[in-house]
Amino acid sequence: MTGAFEPRNIIVTGGCGFIGSNFVRWVAREHPAVHVTVLDKLTYAGNPANIAGLPAERVELVVGDVCDAGLLDRLVPGHDAIVHFAAESHNDNSIADPDPFVRTNVEGTYRLLEACRRYGVRLHHVSTDEVYGDLALDEPRRFRPDDPYRPNSPYSSSKASSDLLVRAWVRTYGVRATISNCSNNYGPYQHVEKFIPRQVTNVLCGRRPRLYGTGRNVRDWIHVEDHSRAVWDVLTRGRVGETYLVGADGERSNIEVLREILRLMGQPEDAFDWVRDRPGHDRRIAIDPTKLRDELGWRPVHTDFSEGLAQTICWYRDHEDWWRPAKEATEARYDALGM
Numbered sequence: 273m274t275g276a277f278e279p280r281n282i283i284v285t286g287g288c289g290f291i292g293s294n295f296v297r298w299v300a301r302e303h304p305a306v307h308v309t310v311l312d313k314l315t316y317a318g319n320p321a322n323i324a325g326l327p328a329e330r331v332e333l334v335v336g337d338v339c340d341a342g343l344l345d346r347l348v349p350g351h352d353a354i355v356h357f358a359a360e361s362h363n364d365n366s367i368a369d370p371d372p373f374v375r376t377n378v379e380g381t382y383r384l385l386e387a388c389r390r391y392g393v394r395l396h397h398v399s400t401d402e403v404y405g406d407l408a409l410d411e412p413r414r415f416r417p418d419d420p421y422r423p424n425s426p427y428s429s430s431k432a433s434s435d436l437l438v439r440a441w442v443r444t445y446g447v448r449a450t451i452s453n454c455s456n457n458y459g460p461y462q463h464v465e466k467f468i469p470r471q472v473t474n475v476l477c478g479r480r481p482r483l484y485g486t487g488r489n490v491r492d493w494i495h496v497e498d499h500s501r502a503v504w505d506v507l508t509r510g511r512v513g514e515t516y517l518v519g520a521d522g523e524r525s526n527i528e529v530l531r532e533i534l535r536l537m538g539q540p541e542d543a544f545d546w547v548r549d550r551p552g553h554d555r556r557i558a559i560d561p562t563k564l565r566d567e568l569g570w571r572p573v574h575t576d577f578s579e580g581l582a583q584t585i586c587w588y589r590d591h592e593d594w595w596r597p598a599k600e601a602t603e604a605r606y607d608a609l610g611m
């Protein structure tokens with residue numbers, strides 16, 4: 273049995289986005305001996321305020337693109353691991369314009385793999401459960417790591433492509449890499465384009481929430497902090513070349529989640545609008561996290577979804593300055609799509 277990998281000096285790509293910034297704050301709190309260099313392009317989804325206030329001697333921000341090979345040549349040597357969150361992450365955007373998804377998610381991962389190969393740096397690649405496609409609503413099984421890849425959207429197919437590049441670079445070049453595929457995250461600092469923050473901020477703005485299609489699609493919700501701990505566990509104790517699925521037994525239909533938001537916010541349960549469905553909309557996504565639990569002993573801490581949702585609603589109530597600047601443009605994009 274080999275000992276745990278103990279990184280001291282890591283690069284976190286996409287560390288100014290939702291999950292990346294939660295991970296950076298979590299590492300700064302739980303592992304104070306680790307130095308973090310955040311590499312982030314600061315797209316519409318990246319906000320330096322998400323990591324503001326962390327000790328400057330331990331967390332540094334480099335603004336740049338993961339596709340920039342010259343920048344990676346300067347930045348990567350001397351680090352012992354890269355945790356790769358940077359991506360275009362929103363399905364609806366990928367349907368409207370797939371271009372940046374192929375570039376950042378596929379080419380960006382390729383450039384990072386090449387840098388890891390050149391400088392002998394370990395990589396943890398953060399991916400999604402959507403690479404496995406979807407399940408029928410009445411199908412009892414959940415996704416397992418060895419299931420076939422069947423992505424359905426431009427976003428999930430670009431993430432699937434990036435996972436396959438990682439796999440090949442491990443096998444062919446001996447790059448030390450791991451992959452985790454996680455289900456739907458919720459919690460603070462999530463962009464208002466995503467389901468839960470969109471509905472919560474709609475209610476706060478006096479707009480009606482919007483439900484796609486039948487509302488029966490199922491997602492498997494996990495608190496972002498539980499995801500952060502899973503990423504750390506896989507980075508430090510996961511086996512090179514392996515894939516770990518991350519999920520917290522949190523399956524709920526979209527209409528159930530929306531009704532819970534409305535209840536917690538004191539609104540009538542029918543105070544929302546039905547809108548047209550997302551093209552290619554994945555029906556049910558569900559994760560079997562047995563491998564992560566059995567091999568690495570990971571367990572979710574945030575097991576009460578209603579409580580986590582209530583805390584998340586409070587966070588958006590208390591941080592209007594954070595979400596307000598993005599809200600109008602986001603809703604204008606949705607209005608143009610009729611969604």
Ligand code: NAD
Nearest residue numbers: 286288289290291313314315317318337338358359361457
């Ligand atoms: P996000 O959209 O909130 O953040 C993405 C971050 O990446 C932003 O800070 C953005 O500025 C940065 N970025 C984008 N393109 C870049 C580039 N070319 N170079 C450098 N930085 C760039 O995304 P998120 O929801 O935090 O997701 C993070 C990762 O987790 C993604 O890889 C996503 O596929 C994966 N994931 C997300 C979820 C979820 O529920 N949100 C679930 C499973 C997996």
Ligand code: TDX
Nearest residue numbers: 361362363400455456465466467470482483484489526
């Ligand atoms: O207004 C809405 N109404 C609605 O019914 C929005 C924004 C979404 N939805 C539905 C679509 C999905 O079934 O809610 C569900 C969740 O939607 P999103 O928040 O857009 O997430 P999803 O498409 O499931 O993808 C998420 O989980 C997997 C993340 O955005 C991805 O980055 C991650 O990989």
